[in-house]
Amino acid sequence: MxxxxxxxxxxxxxxxxxxxxxxxxxxxxxxxxxxxxxxxxxxxxxxxxxxxxxxSKEELFSACIRREARALVEAVRAGVEPGLPADGQLWAGLRAFFTHTAENPDGWAVLHRQARSHGEPFISEVVAMRDEIVAFVTGLIGAAAREAHRDPALVDRDVAGLAQALVGAAESLAGWANDTPGVSAKEAAATLMNFAWAGLENLMHARPWQPPEA
Missing domain, CATH: 1.10.10.60 (Homeodomain-like)
Structure with a gap:
């Protein structure tokens, strides 16, 4: 002592x-x-x-969630360079996300596994972090889509669902990458980029997939 x-x-x-x-x-x-x-x-x-x-233990856990959430959001924002083409910005953001979660596996476990499984008040902290990342990704995709369509009126809501899907996939993939020996942050980011970009690129050039008519 x-x-x-x-x-x-x-x-x-x-x-x-x-x-x-x-x-x-x-x-x-x-x-x-x-x-x-x-x-x-x-x-x-x-x-x-x-x-x-x-x-208290509860207050300490909440403080951990807030700190790790803030660090993750800041890492993603810092990783994206303004002025890059749309694919370059998305790639940079994904690299930053997966690099941070790989370098901070305990922090990611707190956010992705622990906080989500113990209800309130913890889950609200994670939802706030996730909403901020989704809004950021929505802005990135929306800006790229407006530029590709040359339509300044194209609203972010049109790509909000894509941002939700992309962030959800990134969260699941980060957990898998951290649990799988030998999977690098670059490999995880490339996996999601290959999965997502073909669809995003087609959307940005007004070539969306359509379900077959009944």
Whole structure:
């Protein structure tokens, strides 16, 4: 205990240590199995100190979800370079997404598996993150489609369903890639790009697939 007190770390550094330990523990052990004792030990602090910074296990888990969600959204946004062709922007966004989830498997497990399986208030945090990514992808696809159609009136709603499908596929594929040895972020991104781009490109050039007439 004396060694812990003697460190005198700044609050922000101490909080980051605790959050890193919590994300690792929640991601690998699950929310219910994880204990505050285990998190405190991994962070190198006392359990009372964890409770001093974050009042409960539920509050700590919510803070982990918010941090990991914010980091993922920022990574995707930062990965897309304005001015690239539509396929280049989508490719860059997918590479950023899969690179981040591969480099932060515990954070992705917290977002994709743990938070979704324990109901409120946790799932609301994940839904907010997902909505932001879907809106971003909708904007990317919509802007490219308007440019291809040369129709500034083409609304984002026309491609919102595609964005939902693309994000959903990316989420599932990220979980599979992280659980499958040897699958790189680039390979995962290329898999989804090959799956999605042919349809998106046809849509952007007014060649959508149509169901056969009855």
């Amino acid at each position: 004396g060694a812990v007190k003697g460190k005198r770390m700044p609050r922000a550094v101490r909080e980051r240590q605790m959050m890193d330990a919590a994300v690792r523990t929640f991601g690998q052990r699950g929310y219910r199995a994880a204990s505050m004792d285990e998190i405190a030990e991994l962070a190198g602090v006392s359990k009372p100190l964890v409770y001093l910074y974050l009042n």
